[in-house]
Amino acid sequence: MSVARIGGAPLPLRRKKMMPPVIRGLLWAGIGFLVINCLVAYVLDPGYGTPFITQPSVVFGWLAALAGWLLGIGGLENVLLPAFGISVPTVEVPGWRRYFGYSTNHKVIGIQYLVSSTAGFFIAGLAAMFMRIQLMGNHMWFFPYAGQYIETVGIHGTIMMFSVGTVALVGGLGNYVIPMMIGSNSSAFPRMSALSVWFVPAGIMTVILSPLLGQWTTGWRGYEPLAQNDPNGILFYYLGVFALTLSSLLVSINLTSTILFKRAKGLTWNRLPMYAWGILTVSLLNIIWLPEIELTFVLAILDRVVPLPFFTAVGSPMTYLELFWLFGHPEVYIIVVPAFAIWMEIIPVMARKPLFAREWGIIGLIFVMLLSGLVWAHHMFTNMRLTEMLPFSFFTEMISIPTGFAYMVVIGTIWRSRFRLTVPSLFVLMSMFNFLIGGMTGVFLADPVINLQLHDTFFVVAHFHFTVIGGMVFTWLAAMYYWLPKFSGRIYNSKMGILGAIWVFIGFDGAFGLMFIQGLRGMNRWVPVYPPYLQGLNIIISIFAFVLGLGFLFNLIHVVWAMKSGKKVQENPWQSKTLEWQTASPPEEESFAAAPVITGSFYDYEDTDGTYTIPTAPDPVSM
């Protein structure tokens, strides 16, 4: 029984069973788009011959669709109406359905983010498979036209970067784990968070649908003035990335506030877990740089739609490049900083030894964050003035020092410990190995003279996949296996886990290791056709890439299977001391029945430490 009220006057009762939120969101998005699009295209700003879709109409129509989607998904009852003082009683839908609607529970939101990211990963991964199929031949054969291949590259890169790289470890695991890790039952802005997650599917869909508006061939960087020169698909690139980055920005504002203001009693800065430090630093990067790229994209849209030739030859093409990389380099650290933090989170637990040189680990994260704003133009050695090269080269080389601290901390922690070589530890070690290769090849790229040869070749493609897949995706897998008992109260199958790890390792290092060589032999980027001498190696790379794709699928199936029907385990199977493990597995609606009080460090594994009781029974799950 519910009564909506405006200023005390009872309104007639009209509560029917609500449509499934996702369906209603889609419906309202469609209606919003049609209404606003037609309004602009036929009434406000009709184009020559009054086409159904014009550049302005599609931009405004998209904004209306996004609004319709967010309201339909539950924003109407939970955010918009309450903002006007109208309270609408909402019914919690039980079971799996709550994951397909508006929920303020940070654990539900975390899973929603993780599922969206995983979907993005496999959609963009399928695009990568298509690319690798095309590259097995040296002429057009799988894609009819070269432009379609290049567009696929762009869609692959865009979805991977903005819905996977930036999202999985922050919006996904961050939302799920961080509030529990700092002893809070909720994040700081749960309602904002409940809506922010729904930007992700909207953004992914927008990028996927971009070919409807016309081909865009700029790749994920949207380089000007090519972007102005291409057909209209690029508009959906701007808008899709806009939605995705907005989501990450809201996540960061939420998680920063959560860490700052919602920590449990006794959780001082000295005791803050490493993952929370990672999320804090990455959130600062997001808060600084995401608005920068969003405004750049607003400029690019104005450039195209009005048009205002900011970035063409009569304006300044270089300005767009600078603005893009000003964000673009921090972006790659946005992707790996949480991964570094997860290494330092998992390893002491598996080593059962105090985290070695913890302060240096934190200093490393912070300096990586600071320096990452000073290196952007190393993406532009081939088009900057000679005199500008050296400063950027300098900071690029220097950033490897704080990055190295993460290695120092992890290795120091394992040294003379009792290390449990479990599936999560295996993935962390693999991730560190692969990121090491990414970093070492980065030293070559940081040298301008060498860069002039390697830039825009497959050497660079290999380098950044080693940092992103090697650093972030392997760590994401480590984290999924590590927190799997937390999500589900169940554990993976060790043999399958090891098989999965070795499988993706072989596929990955084979495919991308050979890409270094391919780049050095003169294979450049964004080409579906290439001179015949490059074909043999490309076929081998493609085969490894298919192995890799299947390996990811295998791990996905294994994790999902383990969540549903893996072996049940005790609440804290790793005997970890961080707070998220002191709750039930899977956690209750309210993670902590009573607010926890912290009296010691999370990373001290002393026999005499009385803060937590640690079971002495042999660990049932490690191999």
Added chain:
Amino acid sequence: MAELLTFGVLWVVFSVLGELGVSAWGHDFYFYTASTQALDGVNASVFLFRFLTPIFVFVVLMLLYIPIRARRRSNESVLRGKGARFNATYVTIWVTLSLAVNLLFFVHPTTSAAEQLFQEMSPQATQNALVVDVVARQWEWYFSYPQYGIKNALNANGNNVLYLPVNRPVKFVLRSYDPNHPYALGEDVIHSFWIPAFGEKMDVIPGETRIMVATPTKIASTETNPEMRVQCAEVCGPGHPYMYATVHVVSNSAFQQWVSQQLKAGN
């Protein structure tokens, strides 16, 4: 102590093997080099390889050897591992060494090689260079030789072609516009002028003029080695993969002959 010793021995052995590999293959890092600039790049790379090899071996050994050595036997208590929370010597050595190596790299080869390149590109060094005006449009390269009056170099099939004499510095003057529609300024995009065998590339930016200098050192052509080709390296639209041109580096006399042929053909 014994642990440290084993580790040290393994480290030295694998580093020496690695260095032998660098000596054997390091100079082939670019696969094919045909200009002094490419050689500068290869030399810088070999220097980096020399120092990075022991570092790489060190970290990889750490990631393999230490976890295996520290591995918990299944019958051991899970309670706690031994080991320090901090070790001033280890941290000091790590931080100092990583700082030192990076500063070294910045001085040499980064700055030294860059200064060398700047020197090669300076106006003094290119006074007597062959000037080639390169114009990039979607999706074609045009080459003209203002010193010889060649307005648009073409081969017998009417395709754009680049001919260069060996051992003479060439100054490429790079611009992006469409010579057939020079008024349509808003139409031009960024391209990148790359000859893989020359070991360098330079972006061609609409509205700006860029310079690239190269001194070819080998007589070769696209037919003899496919790395000797002009390839657009920056994505510039659907025609980007097709934006290449053939290159011929020839002897001085052959070049003169080619020039007179081009002039006779009215190019």
